[in-house]
Amino acid sequence: MWQVLRNELHPLGLEVVTVSLELSGPEASRPYIEAAGAQHPSLLDPTHQMDALFGVVNIPNVIWIDEAGVIVRPPEPGWPGPTQLPESFTVRLAERAKQQAEAEAAGAPARPNIMGLILSGQDRPTYPDAIRDWVRHGAASRFALTPEQVVAASQPRARSTSEAAAHFELANLLWRRGAKEASIRHFNESHRLQPDNWTYKRQAWSLVGNDRVGGEFGRFAQVPLPGEEADWPFGSDFDRDVGALEPGQYYPKTM
Amino acid sequence: MILDRLDIDADEFRDGTGWEIKPQGACQGEVCVPLPEGFAVTSAAERLGMALVHDDEQGLWALGPATIGGHALVTAQAPDLVLPDLDGNPFHLRSLRGQKVVLVAWAPY
Numbered sequence: 001m002w003q004v005l006r007n008e009l010h011p012l013g014l015e016v017v018t019v020s021l022e023l024s025g026p027e028a029s030r031p032y033i034e035a036a037g038a039q040h041p042s043l044l045d046p047t048h049q050m051d052a053l054f055g056v057v058n059i060p061n062v063i064w065i066d067e068a069g070v071i072v073r074p075p076e077p078g079w080p081g082p083t084q085l086p087e088s089f090t091v092r093l094a095e096r097a098k099q100q101a102e103a104e105a106a107g108a109p110a111r112p113n114i115m116g117l118i119l120s121g122q123d124r125p126t127y128p129d130a131i132r133d134w135v136r137h138g139a140a141s142r143f144a145l146t147p148e149q150v151v152a153a154s155q156p157r158a159r160s161t162s163e164a165a166a167h168f169e170l171a172n173l174l175w176r177r178g179a180k181e182a183s184i185r186h187f188n189e190s191h192r193l194q195p196d197n198w199t200y201k202r203q204a205w206s207l208v209g210n211d212r213v214g215g216e217f218g219r220f221a222q223v224p225l226p227g228e229e230a231d232w233p234f235g236s237d238f239d240r241d242v243g244a245l246e247p248g249q250y251y252p253k254t255m
Numbered sequence: 256m257i258l259d260r261l262d263i264d265a266d267e268f269r270d271g272t273g274w275e276i277k278p279q280g281a282c283q284g285e286v287c288v289p290l291p292e293g294f295a296v297t298s299a300a301e302r303l304g305m306a307l308v309h310d311d312e313q314g315l316w317a318l319g320p321a322t323i324g325g326h327a328l329v330t331a332q333a334p335d336l337v338l339p340d341l342d343g344n345p346f347h348l349r350s351l352r353g354q355k356v357v358l359v360a361w362a363p364y
Contacts, residue, residue, distance in 0.1 A: 002359060014355045017348065019338060021362040026341050028363045033341060041346050043338040045360075052320040053273060053334045055327020056360045063333075063358040069349065071331045075360070135355060147331035154328035161327075162319030163306035169317045170310055173257055182312065199362065206364035219364040 005080040005128050006040050013067070014135045016040040021048050021059060021199050023172050024207065028219065047172055050075075051199055052165050055155035058198040058251065062127075064134060064144075072134070072144040074154040077122040077251035092217065112243035121251035130255055143255060153254070164194035175207060184208075184233045191235060198250075205238055258296070258316040265294050272318065273334045274303065284330030288323060 006016040018038065020029040023046045033042045050056040054063055054075050062078030065071050093115060104110055134141040145153065155161075171186035187204040194200065202222060209221030212228070222238035224231065242250055256271030265276035274281040280289040281299055292298050296318070300307050304322035309315075323329060336348040336358075348356070 002357075014357065015351050016357050016359060017346075017351070018359045018361055021360055022364070026343075030341055032361075032363055041340065043340055043346055045338050049336065049338070050360045053336060054358075054360075059360050059362045061360040063360075065333045065348075065351075065356040065358060067353050067355060069333045069352050071328065071333050074328055078359070131357060138355075150331040151324070151326055151328045154326045157320070157322045157325060157327045159304060159306060159322055162304065162322045163308060164319070166306045166308035166317035166319035169257055169319075170308065170313070170315060173315070174313065179313070182310075186310070199360075202362065202364055206362075210364075222364070 001036050002080045003036050003038055003040065005131065009132065009135050010040075012135050014131070017043060019043045019045045019050055021045050021050060021056070021203065023047070023176060023203065046176075047169060048199060048203070051168070051197065055157065056199060057155055057194075057196060059202070064131070066138070066144075070147060071150050072139070073254075074145075074150050076254040078127045078131075079122075079124045080128050082125045083119070111239075114239055114242050117242055117245055117247060117250055120247035121249070122253050122255070127255075160193045161197075164190040164192075164197060164200065167193065168197075168200050171204070188233075188235055195241075201234075201236075201241065202238070204234060208233060256318045258318060259314065261296050261316065263296050268294070268296060268299065272305070272320070274299070274321065283321075283334070284332030286324075286329045 002016045002018060006014070017040060018033070020043070022028045022044070025046070026044055029044060050061075056075045058077065060078060061075040062073075063071060063075050064073040100111060130143045134143050138144065167186040168190040171183045171190060174183035174186065184204070187200070190197070190200045191204070205222035206219040209223070210218035212225060213221040224237060269275045274283050276290070276294045276299075277287065280287045281303060288302050290299055290302055297307065300318060306319035308317045308319070320327075321329065333348060337345050339345055348358070
C-alpha cells in the first residue's frame with residue numbers, strides 16, 4: 001500500500017498523492033481510500049484530467065514531481081511493492097483458472113493467460129526502491145530524468161489522441177447525465193481512436209459490467225456475461241484486448 | 256473540456272485546458288504558441304492541435320488536449336492540477352511545492 005511507503009519516506013521529504021479515475025462519484029472510491037487509512041491527499045478525478053494533462057493511459061500509473069514542481073518521471077506503471085490482491089479476489093481468480101483448465105481438458109479451446117500478461121512488464125517489487133533512491137539522491141538519482149527526457153518519454157500524442165480525449169469527455173458527461181446509449185457511442189469512438197488507452201476502456205467496460213453484475217466485484221466485470229456476448233455494447237472487452245497482447249505490453253517496463 | 260458554446264474567453268480556456276493566453280500567445284510552462292489572430296477557441300485549438308468534437312444531438316462540443324510536439328507533455332513543468340478529495344474540498348498540487356511528490360493514478364476497477 002502507498003500509505004506504508006509514504007510513512008517511510010515522508011520524513012525524508014516525500015508526499016504521495018493518489019488520484020482515482022472514476023466517473024461515478026466518490027462512493028466507488030471511498031472504501032479503498034478508507035481501508036488504506038490514507039494520511040496523504042487522496043483525490044478524485046471523475047473526468048480523467050490525468051489522461052489529458054499528463055498522458056496517463058493505464059492504472060496504476062505513477063508520476064514523479066520534484067520540489068520545484070518539475071516532472072522527473074512521466075506516467076509509467078508503478079507499485080508501492082509486490083502486488084497484494086484481496087484474498088476474496090485471488091480465490092475468485094483461482095476458481096476461474098480451475099474452471100478454464102477443466103474446460104480445456106474437456107476439449108475447449110485454450111485461452112490466453114490474462115493474469116500472466118498483467119503481471120509481466122514493469123517489475124513490481126523493485127519499483128519502490130527506485131523511489132527510495134530518488135528521495136535520497138534527488139536529481140543525482142539515476143532514475144531522475146532531465147526535462148527533455150521527460151517530455152520525450154511521455155506518451156505519444158497524435159491528433160487522433162486528442163480526438164479520443166474529446167469523445168471520452170463527452171461519453172463521461174453523458175453517462176453521468178444518464179444518456180447511456182449516447183455515452184457508449186462516444187466511449188466506442190474513444191476506444192477506436194486511441195486503442196492503447198486502457199483507462200478509457202476499463203472505465204467504460206466497468207460501468208456496464210457493474211450495471212449488469214453489481215456487488216463487490218461488479219466494477220471488475222469487464223467482459224460480457226456468458227450467453228450475453230451479443231448484447232455487449234463495446235467493440236471489445238478486457239479479456240479479448242489483454243489476451244491479444246504480447247508479454248510486457250500491458251504494463252511496459254520503463255526502468 | 257466540455258463547451259456548450261464557442262465564444263468562451265481566455266480565462267475559461269485556461270481553466271479548461273491549462274493553456275494561458277499571454278501577449279506572446281498560448282503558453283504552458285516555458286512553451287508559448289503564437290496566436291497571430293488573437294484569441295478565439297477555434298483558432299487557438301487549431302494552432303495547438305486540439306481536436307474540437309461536436310455532438311449535434313446534445314448541442315455540446317468537447318475540446319481535446321494539445322498535440323503540438325507530438326507528446327502528452329509539452330513541458331516538464333507540472334500542470335496546476337486541482338482536484339477534489341472525498342469530501343469535495345479542492346486540493347491544489349501546487350500546494351506541495353518544496354516536497355517531492357509521487358502522483359499515483361488508480362481506479363476502483
